[in-house]
Amino acid sequence: MAFKSLSQPRIRLADQVYDQIMQAIRDGSISTEDRIVQEKLADEFEISRTPIREALFRMEQEGILELAGRGGFRIRKLDEAEIAEMYGARSAIEGSAARMLAEAGDKATCAALRARITRAEDMTENTVQAYFDANRSIHRAIVEATRNRFLLEFFDNIWNRGSSFTLFASIQFVDLSKSLGDHMSLIDAIETGDGWAAAEKMILHIHDGKELQMRGL
Amino acid sequence: MAFKSLSQPRIRLADQVYDQIMQAIRDGSISTEDRIVQEKLADEFEISRTPIREALFRMEQEGILELAGRGGFRIRKLDEAEIAEMYGARSAIEGSAARMLAEAGDKATCAALRARITRAEDMTENTVQAYFDANRSIHRAIVEATRNRFLLEFFDNIWNRGSSFTLFASIQFVDLSKSLGDHMSLIDAIETGDGWAAAEKMILHIHDGKELQMRGL
DNA sequence: ATTGAGAATACTGTATACAGTATACTACCA
């Protein structure tokens, strides 16, 4: 049997709607001021409200949207306390990931991560968005390397949240080459095999990002 | 004006359905074999499919249910690898929580946690369910004490998952008084103020639970 | 007894219709 299964697992409208709205939030077509109304979206997409509702509720549950009484949904804004907690959660997840990788002590994984970092650093365009994507993809690769689906899910949850698109990315204040170099020394720490040291390094790295972020507010 | 606000934030049917199904899974009224069909539930609840769908999709997203083609949803079963990852994720979340608490070094919090543990230990009935609840509530209190909403959310996500109701609770093999005593020494470790030591203690404690669990499989 | 065609069934996903309620709008009265 050389045929690929034709059964398309699911091409639900709700999924497509989800992706598109997500994209719209990312590129700023939907701002934090905008009200997000089911009927409006249904009109735009030229489908019924049902799949829209589904996508919207999903985003609410993920903490990306919040509902504003009868005024529909809106993008969830994070206050300063919540942003701090976010960085705390990142420390927990990504710090633990670093620890686990160090304890696992797999050279091949480290090599792969290094390659990944080099590739991510090699940005063609020098925009905030590009830097954000590169940074995210590096951090994600580290969590991914633990092969722990839960951690990866939590990682994505955090990074998708609210306006975190712009969060974590106050590039205007950051020395690009330094930041990216930091990632390599993160792998160094992992490679030594000392779990706690690796975790600490990661936590400090995230803390640096937080300082930068907070200064930008 | 002596009247209490009547505005009930939201009493959506979907929420009630969610709670009830959750409860049914917990107490075993719905088993992993059962197919969960929207229409059937709608009949039982005597409401339309719409709120049922919403609740079901929410549970799917939380990883509690999975959909089985046209056969509706079913309870998601975890394979051994996934269970291991689950414990890994617990180590990350709860270990980090212990570290954070230790670093914060708040005596009052520790005292409150001790009180909580004593209270939780004081079980009236000696069932698996009671032990599970007590254990969960103790661990949850520790995460709660970090006042980090993300960590708490992730904690709940893990503990609500799949058949984790019975997971984490292989009481038949466990020495109750020892296990519960362990919790106190966990607080001891936190109280010393050494973040890494506290994290390690928590991770070991969780590891013990895992060993127990795996033996039971 | 097995196989295959065709119909019946049992689901889902999507669209539409309806009812209720908070907000916005208007016009009247002080």
Next chain:
DNA sequence: TGGTAGTATACTGTATACAGTATTCTCAAT
């Protein structure tokens, strides 16, 4: 001009209706 009553509007949540598609079932043919 300010405030209030009454009405229109703009939303949501829920119910219902419809279409499509796997699955299961039935039954005849080999």
